[in-house]
Amino acid sequence: IPEPQKGSGTLFLPNHDYANGFQADQMHEYLRLPDGRVLLSSFFDKKIYVLQNLDAIRGYSSGNMKETMPVFCELAFPTTFSRLIDRNGDLWIGTTGSGIYKVSTNTNGYTQIARQLSIYNFTVLPDQTLWAGAFAQSSIINLSDAAVREAPWQAFFKPEDAVKAVLSSKDKRSIYLIVDVKEENSLIGYQYQVASREIRQLPV
Numbered sequence: 001i002p003e004p005q006k007g008s009g010t011l012f013l014p015n016h017d018y019a020n021g022f023q024a025d026q027m028h029e030y031l032r033l034p035d036g037r038v039l040l041s042s043f044f045d046k047k048i049y050v051l052q053n054l055d056a057i058r059g060y061s062s063g064n065m066k067e068t069m070p071v072f073c074e075l076a077f078p079t080t081f082s083r084l085i086d087r088n089g090d091l092w093i094g095t096t097g098s099g100i101y102k103v104s105t106n107t108n109g110y111t112q113i114a115r116q117l118s119i120y121n122f123t124v125l126p127d128q129t130l131w132a133g134a135f136a137q138s139s140i141i142n143l144s145d146a147a148v149r150e151a152p153w154q155a156f157f158k159p160e161d162a163v164k165a166v167l168s169s170k171d172k173r174s175i176y177l178i179v180d181v182k183e184e185n186s187l188i189g190y191q192y193q194v195a196s197r198e199i200r201q202l203p204v
Helices: 062-068
Strands: 008-013 026-032 038-042 047-050 071-074 079-085 091-095 100-103 110-113 129-131 139-142 148-150 162-168 174-181 186-193 198-201
Touching: 026 079, 038 079
Parallel strands: none
Antiparallel strands: 008 026, 026 038, 038 047, 047 071, 079 091, 091 100, 100 110, 129 139, 139 148, 162 174, 174 186, 186 198
């Protein structure tokens, strides 16, 4: 159940309405908008709902959810669990096979980015750009204007090397990478220094 002050989280909602394509104990993700509205969606669903009150999920089934919850927006492709709210209050959400949708929470209109990619995780970097997961590993996206550019660490790796995970440090000075280095046939950790734009291999 969404906590009053918590911005995001997960709900497990039991359901037995298999005819409508929902599984029992299906996991749903929620995000709280700056205006207090709570958005709810599940993996592989095209619709994002507005959870108005907790009564809407009691005795849940896919049928009564669709009947009682307002639809915030409907996308052209199924969503994944990658989603976030940026500083402007806009929703960024990954899809399976259709890239990223940046949805205005004021107009519900959207911009599509990195088309034809499946996006399964997001990492916000210190400069307010977005790394959009291993399927878009060589690119970062500007959160303010949705412009796509090459990731700053990409010059240190060969095209066949695959960045599998990216983490930003709390002090915003470093970015940590886990890279599948083909020449070494292993996963290697790196620390990228934001200010100096230097990179070093971690002793792991």
